[in-house]
Amino acid sequence: SPLPNSDVTFVVGREQQKVFAHRCVLVCRCQAFQGMLCQGPVDSEDSPSSGPPQGPFILGNVQPEVFLTVIEFLYTNSVTLNRHIALEVLTSSVEYGLQDLCKLCVKFIKDTLSIEQVCEALQAAVTYGQADLQQHCLSFIEGCTAAVVRTQGFHELSDVVLARVLRSDRLDVDELDLVQAVREWAHVSSAVLERSVSEVAALPVRELRLPLLAPSELATLETHNQQDLLIPMESIAAAWRCHALRKGSGLPSRLCRPRRGTRPREHHRHLDPHAK
Numbered sequence: 001s002p003l004p005n006s007d008v009t010f011v012v013g014r015e016q017q018k019v020f021a022h023r024c025v026l027v028c029r030c031q032a033f034q035g036m037l038c039q040g041p042v043d044s045e046d047s048p049s050s051g052p053p054q055g056p057f058i059l060g061n062v063q064p065e066v067f068l069t070v071i072e073f074l075y076t077n078s079v080t081l082n083r084h085i086a087l088e089v090l091t092s093s094v095e096y097g098l099q100d101l102c103k104l105c106v107k108f109i110k111d112t113l114s115i116e117q118v119c120e121a122l123q124a125a126v127t128y129g130q131a132d133l134q135q136h137c138l139s140f141i142e143g144c145t146a147a148v149v150r151t152q153g154f155h156e157l158s159d160v161v162l163a164r165v166l167r168s169d170r171l172d173v174d175e176l177d178l179v180q181a182v183r184e185w186a187h188v189s190s191a192v193l194e195r196s197v198s199e200v201a202a203l204p205v206r207e208l209r210l211p212l213l214a215p216s217e218l219a220t221l222e223t224h225n226q227q228d229l230l231i232p233m234e235s236i237a238a239a240w241r242c243h244a245l246r247k248g249s250g251l252p253s254r255l256c257r258p259r260r261g262t263r264p265r266e267h268h269r270h271l272d273p274h275a276k
Contacts (some may be wrong), residue, residue, distance in 0.1 A: 008037060009056040010067065013201030015063040018056070021071055029074040032096040037205035081108045083117065087124050094128045106133045113140050125186035126161050141165060145173040145261060156187040159203045166207035167254070172261035175212045179221060182208060183230050197228045202276055203230050211256045214265045218243070236257045246270040 006020035026033035036057065059067060066088040073079045079101060081089060090105035092098075109121050110133060122137035124130070140149050148154055157165070162185060166170070171178065186201035193200055208231070213221065218239055225231050238251055247270055256271040258264075 009058050010059055012059045012062060012064045012067045014060065015064055019064065019067060019071065020271055026071075026074060030098060033074075059262050062092060063088060065133050067135045070096065070098070070101070073098065073104075079104050081105065083112055083114070086112070087117075087120060090124060090128065102128075102130075106130055106226055109133060113137065115144055115147045116151055117153060118148060119151060119256065123153075123157055123161050123166070126158075126164070138165065138168065142168055142170040142172060142260070146177065149173065149178070154181065155185050157185065159189070159200060162204045163207050166204055168259070169254075169257060170260045173259070174263045175209050175259070175263055176217055176263075179210075179213075183224070183228070186230055187228070197230050198232070201230055206233065207257045208235075209257070209259070209262075210235060210263065210272055211242040211251065212258060212262055212268065213239065214267065215243055242271060 006022055007020050008023045008026065010021070011017070012018040012019050020255045027037055046211070063085065066085050068078055069081065069085060069089050077100070079089070081104070086105055086109050090102060090109065093101040093105055115120060118137050118140050122134060122141070122248050125133035125137055162182070166178070166182070173181075182201065182204055185204070189195075189200040209233070210218065210221070217237070221231070222236055225236065231234050242251065242256065246267070250266045258268055262268075
């Protein structure tokens with residue numbers, strides 16, 4: 001029901017839920033609402049009135065629960081969050097330029113991170129330039145990588161963010177499992193983007209450490225690769241060359257460095273001078 005003396009109405013989400021508020025509160029607290037609620041039409045033939053737009057204002061792309069949380073913050077300077085809406089509220093806080101709300105969302109997301117949600121949180125952190133949240137998510141992923149790579153969120157990462165994850169030396173998973181996880185991610189991305197597996201995976205596969213695989217594993221990988229061309233032939237050839245020359249020949253040193261979860265293989269001592 002309308003708030004006493006409310007003078008602005010929003011129609012929110014697919015549910016077309018009505019949300020009532022006070023123009024003066026929203027305008028004082030948020031510059032984005034100032035632009036929406038105060039700016040009269042400029043030289044409009046349909047509406048020559050120069051007064052503020054009257055609404056109702058249609059906000060079709062936001063969930064009512066999320067918008068009500070933003071309104072709650074504007075009225076009370078505090079917020080009630082839960083795991084289902086925290087990332088969407090973060091998105092709205094960025095869109096509306098509400099830095100204090102953004103900080104509250106980041107703190108809540110960090111405090112409630114889960115294996116199922118960490119990749120979605122990392123994607124949001126990168127998208128919105130939240131370096132602190134990004135580092136927190138990456139550390140979380142490093143601690144339980146084998147479980148994270150099986151989540152839906154992992155399969156929905158962008159290629160840029162996945163490549164960033166794969167650069168870490170501290171992933172707690174064996175390289176063979178990581179190759180398989182990237183293959184599954186690539187097939188999902190290929191279907192969603194309607195582009196070839198090799199095209200969608202071009203950036204992340206550069207971070208796979210193929211020289212860490214034993215010859216028998218590399219041979220099996222080569223057979224699988226003939227089906228979907230996930231990995232460029234030159235990358236596989238470079239890994240074979242490492243075995244033939246017994247060293248990381250001409251490759252970036254990071255591609256020959258075991259990660260935290262890499263299972264030891266006999267040939268690793270030839271690749272990495274720091275390996276035991």
